[in-house]
Amino acid sequence: MYARSTREAGPLGRGRDRAPVLFSSADEPLYPPVVRRRAWLFGGLFVVALVLVAWWALFVGSVSLSPGEVWAALRGEGRTAAQNIVWDLRLPRILAGALVGSALAASGAILQGVLRNPLADPSLIGVSAGAGLVAAALYLLFPENLAFLPLGAFLGALGTTLFIYAIAWLRGAAPVTLILVGLAINAVLGAAMTALMVVFGDRVAPVVLWHAGRLTGVSWPEVHMAVPYAAVGILLTFFAVRPLKMLLLGDEVAASLGFPVRTARFFLIALASFLAGTAVSVAGLLGFVGLVVPHIVRLLVGGDYRHVLPLSLLFGGLFVVLADTGARTVLAPFELPVGVFLSSVGGLFFLYLLFRGRVGGVNV
Amino acid sequence: MCEDRVLEVEGLAFARGTFALEDITFCVGPGEIVALVGSNGSGKSTILRLVMGFLRPRAGSVRLFGRPRKEYRGQELARLLAFLPQEVPTRLPLSVAELVQSGRYPYRGLFAPLRLDEVAREALEVTGTWDLRHRNVGELSGGERQRVYLAMALAQRPRLFLLDEPTTFLDLAHQVEFLDLLERLARQEGFSVLLVLHDLSLAARVADRFLVLARGRLVADGPPAEVLTEELLRDAFGLSAAVRIVEGVPVVVPHRKGLLGTTRDVPELRA
Numbered sequence: 234m235y236a237r238s239t240r241e242a243g244p245l246g247r248g249r250d251r252a253p254v255l256f257s258s259a260d261e262p263l264y265p266p267v268v269r270r271r272a273w274l275f276g277g278l279f280v281v282a283l284v285l286v287a288w289w290a291l292f293v294g295s296v297s298l299s300p301g302e303v304w305a306a307l308r309g310e311g312r313t314a315a316q317n318i319v320w321d322l323r324l325p326r327i328l329a330g331a332l333v334g335s336a337l338a339a340s341g342a343i344l345q346g347v348l349r350n351p352l353a354d355p356s357l358i359g360v361s362a363g364a365g366l367v368a369a370a371l372y373l374l375f376p377e378n379l380a381f382l383p384l385g386a387f388l389g390a391l392g393t394t395l396f397i398y399a400i401a402w403l404r405g406a407a408p409v410t411l412i413l414v415g416l417a418i419n420a421v422l423g424a425a426m427t428a429l430m431v432v433f434g435d436r437v438a439p440v441v442l443w444h445a446g447r448l449t450g451v452s453w454p455e456v457h458m459a460v461p462y463a464a465v466g467i468l469l470t471f472f473a474v475r476p477l478k479m480l481l482l483g484d485e486v487a488a489s490l491g492f493p494v495r496t497a498r499f500f501l502i503a504l505a506s507f508l509a510g511t512a513v514s515v516a517g518l519l520g521f522v523g524l525v526v527p528h529i530v531r532l533l534v535g536g537d538y539r540h541v542l543p544l545s546l547l548f549g550g551l552f553v554v555l556a557d558t559g560a561r562t563v564l565a566p567f568e569l570p571v572g573v574f575l576s577s578v579g580g581l582f583f584l585y586l587l588f589r590g591r592v593g594g595v596n597v
Numbered sequence: 598m599c600e601d602r603v604l605e606v607e608g609l610a611f612a613r614g615t616f617a618l619e620d621i622t623f624c625v626g627p628g629e630i631v632a633l634v635g636s637n638g639s640g641k642s643t644i645l646r647l648v649m650g651f652l653r654p655r656a657g658s659v660r661l662f663g664r665p666r667k668e669y670r671g672q673e674l675a676r677l678l679a680f681l682p683q684e685v686p687t688r689l690p691l692s693v694a695e696l697v698q699s700g701r702y703p704y705r706g707l708f709a710p711l712r713l714d715e716v717a718r719e720a721l722e723v724t725g726t727w728d729l730r731h732r733n734v735g736e737l738s739g740g741e742r743q744r745v746y747l748a749m750a751l752a753q754r755p756r757l758f759l760l761d762e763p764t765t766f767l768d769l770a771h772q773v774e775f776l777d778l779l780e781r782l783a784r785q786e787g788f789s790v791l792l793v794l795h796d797l798s799l800a801a802r803v804a805d806r807f808l809v810l811a812r813g814r815l816v817a818d819g820p821p822a823e824v825l826t827e828e829l830l831r832d833a834f835g836l837s838a839a840v841r842i843v844e845g846v847p848v849v850v851p852h853r854k855g856l857l858g859t860t861r862d863v864p865e866l867r868a
Contacts, residue, residue, distance in 0.1 A: 262712065478691065478695070479699065479707070486686070488651065491676075
């Protein structure tokens with residue numbers, strides 16, 4: 234009907250036999266190299282910092298160990314007490330912190346893109362409310378049976394997200410709709426949680442701690458349980474980059490390119506909930522990481538998701554391990570919940586970055 | 598009217614609240630540039646969205662190349678039909694090259710290598726945006742941005758372009774620049790254009806044909822010089838104006854105190 238030959242007639246179709254004088258190289262990248270160099274620089278920096286912080290976290294705490302003792306304990310030599318502290322308390326806790334931080338930061342970064350809202354974080358899609366309600370119910374109603382707490386929190390988070398999405402879908406699942414439906418469901422679940430806590434006022438201490446976000450007492454069983462989920466979530470995060478970029482174009486432009494906007498949005502939100510749910514099942518409702526880490530990364534390397542997502546993974550892990558180590562040392566032997574330490578120190582750090590306005594020449 | 602139809606719209610009806618479109622029937626032929634004009638709120642953008650399938654009509658049909666639009670899958674459709682909404686995202690953390698390369702999505706899918714391909718390069722070249730390729734989309738001026746989005750749409754290699762007021766935020770020179778570029782490319786490439794424009798004189802400069810929308814219906818369909826009359830302006834726009842032919846193109850000059858009360862509601866200033 235419309236032969237290809239007619240469309241090959243114009244300058245757009247003739248390119249193949251025209252000498253590419255205008256083009257500097259046959260393999261033109263989509264970015265100026267300077268942006269990529271900066272991303273690699275910060276990536277390297279974060280990795281080094283993560284290793285150093287993790288190393289430091291092995292020494293400090295309510296019992297200080299010397300480098301010799303830590304090294305010996307890691308090789309399975311030396312005092313049994315030191316070995317126990319390093320292997321059973323500090324190492325799993327560092328790993329858990331890194332996983333939790335990575336998962337939350339990636340979740341936040343994905344949501345801020347999908348919902349096109351810089352204030353988006355996992356709590357917006359019901360992760361905190363869903364997991365929080367399940368956790369409160371388990372702590373308060375079945376305090377002797379907490380083995381199901383991580384799984385329950387995970388399912389509560391995921392289930393609430395799917396519920397919010399299903400309702401928003403009825404009205405087209407636009408970002409604003411999702412946010413508003415999320416607000417409503419969060420309010421309802423939050424009310425149920427508060428009601429539970431009022432009724433069982435005498436037992437709320439562990440719930441409050443869980444809601445603040447803590448890594449106290451987290452050990453290998455929790456880590457073993459979370460690793461497969463976190464690994465899958467983190468791997469999938471890399472596949473979220475391109476769909477997020479398509480969604481950036483706006484629903485209509487993306488749809489006009491043939492991109493399945495609603496399907497993509499669903500899978501990205503499900504992934505964000507999966508990541509955050511995994512984190513929550515280990516550390517409780519650790520807020521602030523998902524909201525602020527992606528912003529810090531953006532301040533450092535710009536808004537390109539190709540850099541924001543991987544660097545959020547790294548920086549999220551670094552951030553939580555650092556904060557948790559801080560939380561258990563500043564007032565040692567007393568331990569602050571990591572969530573409290575994170576939000577206070579992290580909040581001030583974020584303010585500082587904001588008021589510097591420009592970090593390394595990348596405009597906010 | 599148009600043989601070898603690229604786009605056929607027949608008996609399209611749509612309603613939302615008090616707004617309604619009735620019996621919208623028109624077609625666009627190959628290589629034709631058709632301007633859809635009408636007053637604010639007359640439903641021009643709605644018609645484009647109905648054609649795109651973003652809105653569901655109450656009745657009527659949309660056919661592309663003789664086939665119902667619904668039968669095309671997303672990417673297949675995107676290879677025939679490109680769309681630029683009136684408001685495109687401005688603050689995007691994307692480079693120009695990347696934005697234009699995303700116009701290749703219908704052909705290359707989501708996980709193609711991060712390289713500019715041949716077609717995207719030429720789209721950058723012919724729109725004069727090659728030198729901007731490493732810039733961030735958020736840093737561009739209005740005129741540059743429109744050309745970059747045009748390049749993205751060109752990279753789709755569509756047979757039909759739908760543009761919703763592509764010159765809204767541009768000064769006069771940049772409006773002319775954009776429309777001239779669009780016209781030149783359409784003539785060279787042979788693609789068809791259906792565009793919504795507010796400036797009737799500018800529309801008359803580029804369009805082969807006018808579709809005039811008023812009160813939810815198409816009230817005129819024909820070459821600008823025939824359609825654009827003082828009577829039509831009065832009827833469709835509520836404006837008393839003179840129409841002069843300048844360099845073969847009808848030009849609209851509104852009379853002083855030319856508002857006829859259909860645009861009403863704005864009280865006259867008193868000295």
